[in-house]
Structures are given as C-alpha cells and as structure tokens.
Amino acid sequence: MRNRFPTLALILAFVLVAPLAAQSDEAHAQKLADIRKLMTLTGGDKIADQMFDQMAASMKAMAGPNGTSAEGFFQEFRKELDFNKIIEIVSASYDKYLSADDVKALIQFYESTSGKHMIEAMPKITTDMMTQMMPLSQEIARKVMTRAKEQQKDK
Numbered sequence: 030m031r032n033r034f035p036t037l038a039l040i041l042a043f044v045l046v047a048p049l050a051a052q053s054d055e056a057h058a059q060k061l062a063d064i065r066k067l068m069t070l071t072g073g074d075k076i077a078d079q080m081f082d083q084m085a086a087s088m089k090a091m092a093g094p095n096g097t098s099a100e101g102f103f104q105e106f107r108k109e110l111d112f113n114k115i116i117e118i119v120s121a122s123y124d125k126y127l128s129a130d131d132v133k134a135l136i137q138f139y140e141s142t143s144g145k146h147m148i149e150a151m152p153k154i155t156t157d158m159m160t161q162m163m164p165l166s167q168e169i170a171r172k173v174m175t176r177a178k179e180q181q182k183d184k
Contacts, residue, residue, distance in 0.1 A: 071148055
C-alpha cells in the first residue's frame with residue numbers, strides 16, 4: 030500500500046489539475062480575443078499604421094531634397110513590416126497589465142454611447158493639446174538655449 034500512495038496521489042493530482050489547466054487556456058484565449066476586440070473598437074489596430082505614415086512623412090520632410098530616397102526606404106521598410114507582429118506585441122502588453130475583467134469592462138465602455146464619443150473625440154483632443162503645447166515647448170526651448178549660451182560665455 031505504501032508504494033502505491035505516491036502513484037495514486039500523482040494520478041489524482043493530474044485528474045484534478047488537468048481540467049483547470051484546460052480551463053485556464055480557454056479563459057486566456059478568450060481574454061486575447063477580447064483584447065483584439067478592444068483594440069479594434071478603439072482603433073488601436075490602425076494606430077501602428079498611422080504612426081508609421083506620420084514617421085515616414087516626418088523623415089521625408091527632414092531629408093529635404095533627398096526625400097525621395099527616404100520615401101524609398103520607408104516603402105521597403107513597410108513591405109518588411111508585419112503588422113500582425115505589432116498587434117501581437119501590443120496584445121501581450123494589454124494581457125500583461127489588464128485583467129480579463131478589465132478588458133471586458135473597457136469593451137463595455139467603448140461600445141457605449143460615451144465610449145464611442147470618446148473614440149471620436151480623442152484625435153481632436155490630442156491635436157488640440159499638441160497645438161496648445163507647441164508654443165509652451167518652444168518658449169521653454171528658447172529659455173534653455175539662452176541659458177546654455179550664457180553659461181558658455183561665462184566659461
């Protein structure tokens with residue numbers, strides 16, 4: 030009997046734990062599906078594409094007359110870029126910091142009238158904030174540069 034106890038205990042543990050692990054895998058798969066739904070609702074699935082376009086435009090503008098070579102680089106870069114990998118990375122971050130209940134609550138909010146309004150308003154809010162912050166940033170940059178020049182003169 031003593032020799033059979035560890036074997037029976039191991040079998041019993043497996044019988045009890047295996048369904049929990051399967052349940053956990055199912056719950057996690059559901060959470061990941063909910064995360065993708067949340068990303069779609071909030072436009073997060075398109076953000077990487079928009080950011081890439083903005084980055085390409087900025088780099089082209091900074092390149093000046095050689096902008097065509099920068100544009101060619103970004104066209105090739107975009108061909109190589111797999112947005113599914115970006116979505117996987119973003120999903121993993123959501124998964125890491127948000128519980129399944131958090132994700133469900135956010136979906137519920139963003140499917141509501143207020144949530145839809147927030148999604149609509151957010152780009153306008155961001156643009157408005159950036160527009161208002163630009164003069165402040167420029168003023169601070171001028172002060173810092175002036176101080177740096179004065180410190181150089183003192184040396």
